[in-house]
């Protein structure tokens with residue numbers, strides 16, 4: 711049984727959001743980046759606080775982030791651009807009296823130089839690894855997860871980038887590897903997006919349910 715958390719990202723349609731809440735993911739991502747086809751335009755319905763509403767931002771200003779935080783009652787902030795460590799530290803300072811999680815994203819091509827993480831330590835609650843592609847996010851392609859076996863940090867991370875139902879087996883194998891190497895607390899969550907869509911921003915509930923069930927099953 712894998713205890714890995716699930717984040718469903720790129721939600722923007724009220725009815726679809728209500729359906730996804732029934733599935734009880736741990737996080738739900740709302741994208742506040744105008745160039746994204748999943749950009750939040752409609753009103754977002756009230757949802758259970760057990761599903762952490764996560765705002766996804768790309769090189770946005772602190773002011774913009776704080777406005778969305780308040781308007782949408784966000785519980786987590788995902789920084790999906792080239793935000794500097796100094797920026798993350800400044801945001802953390804602004805949020806210090808609030809119980810808001812910060813997730814800093816890093817894009818992986820074929821290799822990843824983990825040295826860059828050092829300056830970000832302590833500025834985010836979680837790191838997130840996504841695949842580098844032509845768009846800032848939502849490229850629907852996976853990277854070589856083997857690189858994560860050299861992860862040197864103690865900050866837990868989200869696994870992201872092109873994850874679909876077909877990847878469930880490989881995710882469980884990766885979880886098992888982290889368990890066997892006594893690092894199970896590091897592979898914290900899996901983040902899914904475009905590979906579960908019928909149209910941009912419209913998630914397929916049946917596919918997501920199958921994926922969630924498959925992650926929970928104790929077979930490889």
Ligand SMILES: O=C(O)c1ccccc1N[C@@H]1O[C@H](COP(=O)(O)O)[C@@H](O)[C@H]1O
Nearest residue numbers: 719746847848849850870871872903904
């Ligand atoms: O999905 C988008 O349009 C998007 C735009 C800008 C920043 C992030 C975005 N999505 C994030 O991309 C990753 C991976 O998505 P995919 O599974 O490859 O489709 C995910 O973390 C989303 O939060």
